[in-house]
Amino acid sequence: MRALILLGEGFEDLEFFYPYFRLLEEGFEVDVASGSVGGVKGKHGYSFEVSKTYDDVDAADYDLLVLPGGQGPEKVRLNTTALGIVRQIWQGQITVASICHGIQILISANLVKGKHATCWPGVKDDLIAAGGIYEDRPVVIDEQLVTSREPFDLPAFCDGIFRALKINNNTH
């Protein structure tokens, strides 16, 4: 199984590292991509050395896309290549998981309309305005879409990812 995580400067540290480590623990190959290679810093000061740019990504390679929150998604959503990757993965019926502000990327990719989802309360009005059906729960699974609200939802978020993967995906 192979997962992709899109990372922008100011990402929520736990929301990146928990799924990243968790997927490695489960035996996944995990690629992390950003606008440029090199160190990307989280809002709590952790740094992660990214080795792939969005241009290096072949969206067809993945069984799972994970979008951490924090301030990173406001960088990622401005990059049209990144949004193209997200749309292509989505159209392949692949599992897409966002936590907290990660939903901002899915809003900009026009993918939330009619979907049940959750997110950080501060951006729920944007989810609703984009046509999403907001729910205030630790994890919401709507077919290929898995969403959570905040760092303390991380155990439910990862459990939800593994449950969704069992239902949705083919493996690479």
Place this chain on the structure above:
Amino acid sequence: MRALILLGEGFEDLEFFYPYFRLLEEGFEVDVASGSVGGVKGKHGYSFEVSKTYDDVDAADYDLLVLPGGQGPEKVRLNTTALGIVRQIWQGQITVASICHGIQILISANLVKGKHATCWPGVKDDLIAAGGIYEDRPVVIDEQLVTSREPFDLPAFCDGIFRALKINNNTH
């Protein structure tokens, strides 16, 4: 299954939160104890609300003890009640897991003599001086003792904990 984590001010944030969330995801009941109740801050600024002091802990209740690293262990090792808890859990043949500077607590509790273990490189001389057999690997399992070096070992650390639990422990 029930786990105990001992937390001191300045703990390494990922080394606490990853095992904490991971054990919750696995269905464990997880208690976190410190010198006093209330917010305990990690070195990267995350805060965790602790509801148990060391005096509130009954060491006989647990199937697993986890000792995160960072600057926290230098606080925990000064507390004789905390060291008593660690020794009592150890004597019950319960799985004890330390990562990074967490080993400092086991050194002060006089538990590393003759044991294969690993830790943050900056304190390996103290592990060796206390009679431990230092190994430079992501996870070292020596009967009831599971040890790792640093945050990027966290997937191996948790995998090691679950493997050790299968071999060592009775359940509560």
